[in-house]
Amino acid sequence: MIESAISAPRPKAVNDLYFDTSIGHWVAKLLPGEYLASAREVVIATVLGSCVAACLYDRASGVFGMNHFMLPRGNGEASKSMRYGAYAMEVLLNEMFKLGARRERLEAKVTGGAAVLPDMKSLNVGERNAAFVVDYLNTEGIPIIASDLEGQYARKIYLYGASGRVRVRQLRALKNDTVSRRDAEYLARLQQAPVAGEVSLFR
Numbered sequence: 001m002i003e004s005a006i007s008a009p010r011p012k013a014v015n016d017l018y019f020d021t022s023i024g025h026w027v028a029k030l031l032p033g034e035y036l037a038s039a040r041e042v043v044i045a046t047v048l049g050s051c052v053a054a055c056l057y058d059r060a061s062g063v064f065g066m067n068h069f070m071l072p073r074g075n076g077e078a079s080k081s082m083r084y085g086a087y088a089m090e091v092l093l094n095e096m097f098k099l100g101a102r103r104e105r106l107e108a109k110v111t112g113g114a115a116v117l118p119d120m121k122s123l124n125v126g127e128r129n130a131a132f133v134v135d136y137l138n139t140e141g142i143p144i145i146a147s148d149l150e151g152q153y154a155r156k157i158y159l160y161g162a163s164g165r166v167r168v169r170q171l172r173a174l175k176n177d178t179v180s181r182r183d184a185e186y187l188a189r190l191q192q193a194p195v196a197g198e199v200s201l202f203r
Helices: 085-098 118-123 125-140 179-190
Strands: 016-020 026-030 033-039 043-048 052-058 063-067 105-111 145-147 154-160 165-171 199-202
Touching: 026 033, 033 085, 033 154, 043 063, 052 085, 052 118, 052 154, 063 085, 085 105, 085 125, 105 125, 105 154, 105 165
Parallel strands: 026 043, 105 145
Antiparallel strands: 016 026, 033 063, 043 154, 052 063, 052 105, 154 165, 165 199
């Protein structure tokens, strides 16, 4: 049952699937640089700091998907990595099309792009990620029907594949520093080698 819910090959696809007793569903956990496209009933979850996730859904076919990217674009061969939004969006869309989704039927819900560290805000990492995903979807003609972008708090999001509903929870009091530490590591890399380039419900 677990493996059947994963529709894309590792390591590009999600690596962790578990049963979440708090919501009564199997949950596919996305890490940075991962994605999942599926037509089977499963919930996809991820935690975002300055990163962004695009949740896509085709109501007619029941195909849905989510990605989790860290920066808008890379350079040269390095750009062909799921860490970059341009590639992450292309891969997710292509996998959804293989499962029967149609571009003209897709709708998007997007979230993330927070400034969780002071230096991240000065480099506009979250802001650039947020601007990229909006511009990309507008260019592709995929309507954004809900968004929760930027701000100062990390978020945990759930995409309920059976309905396309997205739940967003702001993490105002993190139990650990995983998200901020991860963003700090990205910030350090950026400084060394700059790269071009409450609960709310979405129904």
